[in-house]
Amino acid sequence: NAGVTQTPKFQVLKTGQSMTLQCAQDMNHEYMSWYRQDPGMGLRLIHYSVGAGITDQGEVPNGYNVSRSTTEDFPLRLLSAAPSQTSVYFCATRLRDSPYEQYFGPGTRLTVT
């Protein structure tokens, strides 16, 4: 039981490049989310999904796309990376019903130069 896994752990991109951050879970959790963590700002919600085929925007969605074709996977796509997207990205999952705590993956540290 791996829980929530994220790949890659580290990534350096040049401005304008695209990439996909992967998130997978084996806990059969309905809800999945992407957060970014920036110094002094806590974690902010980018996009989330309440089930396969359903996604919605969070607090800071611009520059990111998501899709959810299976319960297990929730990839985050950066279409044209910008230096402002330099951050640590966390994927989180939780059950639809109680308990409501979210479980986080180990994070991906992304640097855009």
Next chain:
Amino acid sequence: AQKVTQAQTEISVVEKEDVTLDCVYETRDTTYYLFWYKQPPSGELVFLIRRNSFDEQNEISGRYSWNFQKSTSSFNFTITASQVVDSAVYFCALSEANYGGATNKLIFGTGTLLAVQP
């Protein structure tokens, strides 16, 4: 609007001291959920506790205790007899309710960095 404030940016204590981390929240909902997470230097986020707005009982788990006071919109976290392993960033977070359950939107505070010196 929802908001979580952790006014203490950094706290430094000596081992065995007690320390309280403050969390003040704002919400218009009458039903909501509060959480504390720990982020050690390794970077992962570890869930510590969840509290429902309709349950104001304080909770103790070993050296950890939480004081929830709706009257002051606070959900403070106390570590008794702190240890070096408690050194981490601690986040308080809020989730409002939707159709009887928690929404998926966690609003985080900016975190408090706790440094426990030996």
